[in-house]
Amino acid sequence: xxxxxxxxxxxxxxxxxxxxxxxxxxxxxxxxxxxxxxxxxxxxxxxxxxxxxxxxxxxxxxxxxxxxxxxxxxxxxxxxxxxxxxxxxxxxxxxxxxxxxxxxxxxxxxxxxxxxxxxxxxxxxxxxxxxxxxxxxxxxxxxxxxxxxxxxxxxxxxxxxxxxxxxxxxxxxxxxxxxxxxxxxxxxxxxxxxxxxxxxxxxx
Numbered sequence: 164x165x166x167x168x169x170x171x172x173x174x175x176x177x178x179x180x181x182x183x184x185x186x187x188x189x190x191x192x193x194x195x196x197x198x199x200x201x202x203x204x205x206x207x208x209x210x211x212x213x214x215x216x217x218x219x220x221x222x223x224x225x226x227x228x229x230x231x232x233x234x235x236x237x238x239x240x241x242x243x244x245x246x247x248x249x250x251x252x253x254x255x256x257x258x259x260x261x262x263x264x265x266x267x268x269x270x271x272x273x274x275x276x277x278x279x280x281x282x283x284x285x286x287x288x289x290x291x292x293x294x295x296x297x298x299x300x301x302x303x304x305x306x307x308x309x310x311x312x313x314x315x316x317x318x319x320x321x322x323x324x325x326x327x328x329x330x331x332x333x334x335x336x337x338x339x340x341x342x343x344x345x346x347x348x349x350x351x352x353x354x355x356x357x358x359x360x361x362x363x364x365x366x367x
Contacts, residue, residue, distance in 0.1 A: 164341075164354040164361050171223035171257065173362070176209055202229050203238060207245055214249035225257040225287065230267040233260070233275050243282065253283035259310070261289050265300055273303060280305045290342070292328060306337055313343020313363070322352075329356050 178187050196205050206226065217224055232238045246253055258279055265272055265288070276286050285307040288300065293312035301309070309332045315325035325341070332339035341353040344363030353361055 164350070164358050169222065169367070170360065171225060172213075172217065173225040173259070174206075174209055174213055174227070176205060197229055197231055200231070202232055203235065203241060206232070207241060210245055211249075214246070214251050217255075218249055218251055223255045223257050223285070224251075225259050227259045227289070228264065230264050230272075233264065233272050234268055239275065239278060239282065242279075242284075254285070256283075257285045257287050257308070259287045259289040260304075262291070262293075262300060265304060269303070273305070276305050287338075287340070292324060301331075301335060301337075308338040308340060310340045310342055310362070311358070316341075316343060316349060316352075325353075326356050329353075329358050333357060 176189055176193065178189075178192055181187060193202070193205075196202050210224075210226070213224065228238075242256070243253065246256065258276070260272070260276075280286060286305055287308035287310055288304065288306055289310045290312045291309045292315045309328070311325060311328050315321045315328065329339050329341075338360065339358045340360035340362055341358045342362045344350050344353060344361045344365045346365055349363075350361050350365055
C-alpha cells in the first residue's frame with residue numbers, strides 16, 4: 164500500500180462481443196453459469212488465458228470460488244492440473260471466498276481449504292464487512308488474508324470500522340487488502356491506517 168508496487172492480479176470474467184443488444188454483466192451471467200454447473204469450465208477457460216501472461220513474473224493471481232466449486236470433488240484436481248500445465252506455482256494462487264460461501268457447508272469447506280493450503284495456495288476472505296461478518300470465521304477458516312469491502316469507506320462511522328478491521332487483521336497475523344480504492348485520497352488514507360494492499364480502479 165505504501166510502495167505502490169503491483170504485487171498481484173484478480174481473475175475476473177467479462178463477456179465482450181456477446182452479439183446481444185448489450186453485453187451481460189458478470190452479476191447476470193455468473194449465477195446462470197453456476198446454475199448450469201459451468202463455473203469450473205469458466206474458471207479453467209479464463210485461467211488458461213491468464214496464466215501465460217503471469218508465468219514468468221512474481222505476481223500472484225486471485226481467483227473467486229463459489230460454494231459449488233468448493234464442494235466439487237474435481238475442483239482442486241483441476242486447479243493442480245492447469246497450473247502444472249502452465250508451470251505456475253500454486254503458492255502464487257490465492258483462493259478468494261466470501262462469507263456466504265464459507266457459511267455453506269462450513270466443515271466441508273474448511274476441509275477443502277485445508278487441502279488447498281497444504282498444496283501451497285493462499286486463502287483470502289473477500290468482501291469482509293459487507294454482510295454479517297462473523298469473527299468466528301476468522302478463527303475457523305485457514306486464512307492468509309482479509310479483503311475489506313469498499314462499503315467501509317462510505318461514512319465516518321464505517322471508516323472507524325475500517326480502521327478497527329485493519330488493526331484486527333494485523334493482530335491476527337493476516338494480510339489486509341482494502342478494496343474499492345478509486346482515488347489517491349482513499350489510497351493514502353488506507354495506507355495511513357496500516358493496510359498491506361490496495362485494490363480498485365485507481366490501481367488498475
